[in-house]
Amino acid sequence: MRMERINDRQVRCLITAQDLKQRKLMLRELKYGNRETSELFREILTRATTEYGFNEDELPVMIEAVPLNANELLIILSAVEDAEELDPHFAHFAEPPVEKDAAPPQETFYDQGENMPPLPVCLVRFPDIDACMRFCRSFARFPGRSRLYKTEEHGLLLALLRPESMSGQDFFRFLNTVLEYADVVDNSAILYAYLDEHEHPVMEDPLKKFN
Numbered sequence: 001m002r003m004e005r006i007n008d009r010q011v012r013c014l015i016t017a018q019d020l021k022q023r024k025l026m027l028r029e030l031k032y033g034n035r036e037t038s039e040l041f042r043e044i045l046t047r048a049t050t051e052y053g054f055n056e057d058e059l060p061v062m063i064e065a066v067p068l069n070a071n072e073l074l075i076i077l078s079a080v081e082d083a084e085e086l087d088p089h090f091a092h093f094a095e096p097p098v099e100k101d102a103a104p105p106q107e108t109f110y111d112q113g114e115n116m117p118p119l120p121v122c123l124v125r126f127p128d129i130d131a132c133m134r135f136c137r138s139f140a141r142f143p144g145r146s147r148l149y150k151t152e153e154h155g156l157l158l159a160l161l162r163p164e165s166m167s168g169q170d171f172f173r174f175l176n177t178v179l180e181y182a183d184v185v186d187n188s189a190i191l192y193a194y195l196d197e198h199e200h201p202v203m204e205d206p207l208k209k210f211n
Contacts, residue, residue: 009081013074015074121188146208
């Protein structure tokens with residue numbers, strides 16, 4: 001576990017495959033609010049406080065978790081002076097405070113920072129068409145186009161294309177809501193480029209047609 005101080009209010013930590021193995025964790029098991037995720041984040045926050053004096057002012061803390069690949073995870077701790085800067089959409093994912101008056105951390109699984117490149121597409125995998133239909137009804141208001149693919153290797157995949165009118169930051173926020181309902185495919189942009197060139201979608205804009 002490699003930790004580095006970015007500035008007075010930010011610390012980043014790289015979680016490697018070996019780190020996960022030592023803790024008997026798998027990257028795909030780290031989900032919103034479960035015990036394993038909470039314990040890992042608490043360990044990182046404790047170490048950051050001990051080694052770097054992180055957040056001595058006891059400000060609200062946002063925890064951003066960015067999957068780099070199938071085996072590595074980048075964690076960014078940010079002390080936020082104004083609690084209103086935390087996206088209220090994620091409030092129900094926060095853990096109860098450990099100490100009295102302590103601010104709860106905010107958990108996300110896609111970085112919303114300005115340094116992250118804006119993703120053009122997100123691929124979501126479903127076990128069957130019924131699950132896909134339920135998802136489409138839940139996200140019918142998504143402003144971008146969507147395409148449904150079915151392949152022997154990857155199964156049923158829904159491509160969500162980020163519209164030009166949606167900023168990269170807003171798309172990252174949207175992807176965090178997607179994780180509540182379905183599995184996001186790693187390296188979505190690369191796989192979508194292959195699908196777009198070699199496969200024909202079985203349906204255009206299913207978000208609108210299944211609604």
